[in-house]
Amino acid sequence: MYCFIVNKVSGNGRALKIWNKIERILIKKNVLYCVYYTEKPKHATLIVQELINEKCNCIIVVVGGDGTIHEVLNGLIGSNTPLGIIPAGSGNDFSRGLGISLEHDKALDRILNGESKIIDIGIVNSTYFCTVAGIGFDGEVAYVSNQSIFKKIFNLIRIGHLTYIINTIKVLFQFTPADITVVIDKKIYKFQKVWLVAVANLPFYGGGLPICPKAECTDGLFDICIVHGMTKFQFFRILKLVLKGQHMSSPSIKIIKGTELEINSSTPLMIHGDGEIIGRTPAQIRIEPHSLYVF
Numbered sequence: 324m325y326c327f328i329v330n331k332v333s334g335n336g337r338a339l340k341i342w343n344k345i346e347r348i349l350i351k352k353n354v355l356y357c358v359y360y361t362e363k364p365k366h367a368t369l370i371v372q373e374l375i376n377e378k379c380n381c382i383i384v385v386v387g388g389d390g391t392i393h394e395v396l397n398g399l400i401g402s403n404t405p406l407g408i409i410p411a412g413s414g415n416d417f418s419r420g421l422g423i424s425l426e427h428d429k430a431l432d433r434i435l436n437g438e439s440k441i442i443d444i445g446i447v448n449s450t451y452f453c454t455v456a457g458i459g460f461d462g463e464v465a466y467v468s469n470q471s472i473f474k475k476i477f478n479l480i481r482i483g484h485l486t487y488i489i490n491t492i493k494v495l496f497q498f499t500p501a502d503i504t505v506v507i508d509k510k511i512y513k514f515q516k517v518w519l520v521a522v523a524n525l526p527f528y529g530g531g532l533p534i535c536p537k538a539e540c541t542d543g544l545f546d547i548c549i550v551h552g553m554t555k556f557q558f559f560r561i562l563k564l565v566l567k568g569q570h571m572s573s574p575s576i577k578i579i580k581g582t583e584l585e586i587n588s589s590t591p592l593m594i595h596g597d598g599e600i601i602g603r604t605p606a607q608i609r610i611e612p613h614s615l616y617v618f
């Protein structure tokens with residue numbers, strides 16, 4: 324049995340339209356399914372926890388974006404219930420990283436006829452994430468974007484990714500870098516004027532930015548990208564390189580692979596996981612290898 328969790332507001336309403344098309348295909352193919360609609364933020368986690376508690380022998384399928392996947396993940400971990408995704412958000416970075424088609428019929432075909440694989444996931448303090456946890460500048464961008472009126476307008480005209488670009492520029496004028504101490508697999512690193520730390524299980528965030536292009540979700544390791552020691556203008560130039568995935572060779576960018584890290588900063592820095600706000604530093608982050616079955 325396939326249990327679909329539909330976030331009608333993902334992609335500013337696109338998810339509901341996609342679900343209507345998916346439902347027609349399921350009926351035509353005589354597929355056994357049930358559907359739950361999320362009614363508020365964090366509801367997806369509760370729905371999944373109830374399904375797991377009822378010992379439903381099902382495959383859970385998200386029709387939504389990265390935020391909905393993040394909430395479902397936080398109800399799913401610990402069970403062996405597999406997850407399918409029909410991408411219907413504005414960013415869809417988890418799907419992009421896994422190579423799931425952004426076309427709904429192909430994504431459904433992958434779930435109905437494909438094989439699941441087991442992937443790593445990450446945990447920040449007590450919250451799981453599956454794509455990237457970002458600390459600092461990108462945490463602020465996520466915070467501002469989640470409250471942005473642009474997001475709704477741009478989603479309506481299918482240019483949702485522009486939300487992140489506009490809010491990136493806005494936060495650029497407000498953000499003050501901090502000094503951090505980060506312990507990665509028991510080794511201590513100190514960085515000054517840190518703009519961001521991206522802890523990546525998969526390459527993309529912010530609607531397709533390849534912040535850690537080589538991150539793989541099956542290698543048991545995070546790719547940790549630390550952007551530090553630069554002026555606003557230099558950071559702006561780096562952002563342009565990030566758009567093309569050409570930032571890796573900059574001397575102000577350090578990429579470290581690791582399994583667990585502890586971050587302390589001179590001022591509290593905002594943290595997001597999969598684009599959803601988790602809290603502020605200090606933070607402990609670790610990888611949980613081979614923890615999620617996904618189609």
Ligand SMILES: Nc1ncnc2c1ncn2[C@@H]1O[C@H](COP(=O)(O)OP(=O)(O)OP(=O)(O)O)[C@@H](O)[C@H]1O
Binds near residue numbers: 332
């Ligand atoms: N019924 C609801 N009303 C309002 N918000 C909801 C409802 N159900 C879920 N949500 C919230 O909607 C938010 C956005 O969902 P989601 O991330 O799937 O879409 P998106 O932001 O368009 O896509 P992406 O994260 O890929 O950019 C989530 O943070 C979730 O908590």
